[in-house]
Amino acid sequence: MGILNKILTAFRGGATEVGQSIVDANSTRIFEQEIRDAEKHLTKAKRELTDVMAKEMQASREIDRLKRAIAEHEGYATQALEKGNETLALEVAEKIAQLDQELAEQQSANDSFSAHAIRLKELVRKTERQLADYQRQLSMVKTTESVQKATATITDSFASSNSKLLNAKDSLERIKARQQQFDDRLKASETLAEENSDKSLQSKLAEAGIGEQKSNANAVLERLKARK
Amino acid sequence: MNIHQIANHLNDLGDNSHTGFQFDCYPIDGDVEVLQVNIVGREEIPLFVSVTENQVLCISYLWGEDEVKPERRSQMFETMLELNIPMPLSSFAKIDDKYVVYGALSVNSSMKEIEQELSVLSDNCLEVIDELSEFLN
Numbered sequence: 435m436g437i438l439n440k441i442l443t444a445f446r447g448g449a450t451e452v453g454q455s456i457v458d459a460n461s462t463r464i465f466e467q468e469i470r471d472a473e474k475h476l477t478k479a480k481r482e483l484t485d486v487m488a489k490e491m492q493a494s495r496e497i498d499r500l501k502r503a504i505a506e507h508e509g510y511a512t513q514a515l516e517k518g519n520e521t522l523a524l525e526v527a528e529k530i531a532q533l534d535q536e537l538a539e540q541q542s543a544n545d546s547f548s549a550h551a552i553r554l555k556e557l558v559r560k561t562e563r564q565l566a567d568y569q570r571q572l573s574m575v576k577t578t579e580s581v582q583k584a585t586a587t588i589t590d591s592f593a594s595s596n597s598k599l600l601n602a603k604d605s606l607e608r609i610k611a612r613q614q615q616f617d618d619r620l621k622a623s624e625t626l627a628e629e630n631s632d633k634s635l636q637s638k639l640a641e642a643g644i645g646e647q648k649s650n651a652n653a654v655l656e657r658l659k660a661r662k
Numbered sequence: 663m664n665i666h667q668i669a670n671h672l673n674d675l676g677d678n679s680h681t682g683f684q685f686d687c688y689p690i691d692g693d694v695e696v697l698q699v700n701i702v703g704r705e706e707i708p709l710f711v712s713v714t715e716n717q718v719l720c721i722s723y724l725w726g727e728d729e730v731k732p733e734r735r736s737q738m739f740e741t742m743l744e745l746n747i748p749m750p751l752s753s754f755a756k757i758d759d760k761y762v763v764y765g766a767l768s769v770n771s772s773m774k775e776i777e778q779e780l781s782v783l784s785d786n787c788l789e790v791i792d793e794l795s796e797f798l799n
Binding site (some may be wrong): 451573576577580581582583584585586587588593601602603604606607608609612613616 | 691693694696698707710712714715717719722724725726757758759792795798
């Protein structure tokens with residue numbers, strides 16, 4: 435957690451003035467160098483691992499071959515004994531002893547390659563973890579720096595444009611008032627549109643002689659006549 | 663990914679945004695490139711976008727330390743911590759003496775995701791000011 439601590443110390447130490455870098459460029463460079471070194475180690479370890487694993491496979495192939503040869507020669511020796519040819523059997527047995535010796539050597543080489551491969555795999559994992567951690571820390575430093583510079587940029591821009599960031603409540607009130615105004619206007623225009631469409635329907639109905647009819651002079655006259 | 667690509671995308675959206683907002687953005691000159699994003703109708707509370715090596719940062723300023731009622735400060739902190747997880751996509755933070763809400767995206771995000779991030783950030787910002795105004799002068 436070294437880097438978090440550095441960042442916090444820098445904040446609390448008052449290194450927050452506009453333009454002042456939170457973590458000096460030098461430590462960023464050291465970090466980047468460490469990352470490059472770790473990457474180099476990683477590449478080397480991976481190359482070595484490939485090499486050792488290839489040798490391991492080679493040795494294990496050789497072991498298989500020797501085991502097959504031993505089994506084969508054991509068969510020959512048995513057959514020679516069955517045929518009573520002791521001399522030949524002894525000759526084969528000598529060959530088997532030689533193969534046994536070779537097998538033991540290959541086995542020990544193989545074991546040593548396997549152990550080496552395990553060590554290298556562990557080293558690769560460790561280096562990868564370390565690299566990821568360095569990268570995370572560097573990203574924290576860079577982000578802090580970038581946010582600080584961005585803040586300076588924003589602050590400068592407001593200062594130069596003579597506009598001030600309003601306080602939060604006032605800003606919200608203005609936005610709400612504008613939204614309200616917009617909503618009211620929308621509602622008013624909706625009402626108006628509704629009224630208009632109502633009116634046009636009414637007039638169409640009237641033209642068709644449907645619904646409430648406007649009283650006219652003739653109708654009044656008719657009504658008066660009917661009362662008599 | 664840089665702020666100019668984001669600016670071009672948002673400015674070209676016009677009425678065709680996925681979020682129903684209209685955006686108006688322009689880059690601010692400085693040490694680090696920052697994009698000021700205004701949402702039409704919400705110009706008082708702009709959003710700021712900067713692109714670093716591995717993330718896109720979207721920030722909106724809430725209020726300054728001087729706007730906080732000193733006696734309610736620790737209650738405000740607690741409320742912020744409580745709201746931090748429920749608040750979608752954004753988190754609380756403090757830069758210098760200003761409280762902010764911000765969202766961080768991968769530099770591999772799509773423009774649609776950035777647009778969504780900004781619209782949610784703006785909504786969150788307005789809602790937070792509304793809800794937490796009791797802590798402010």
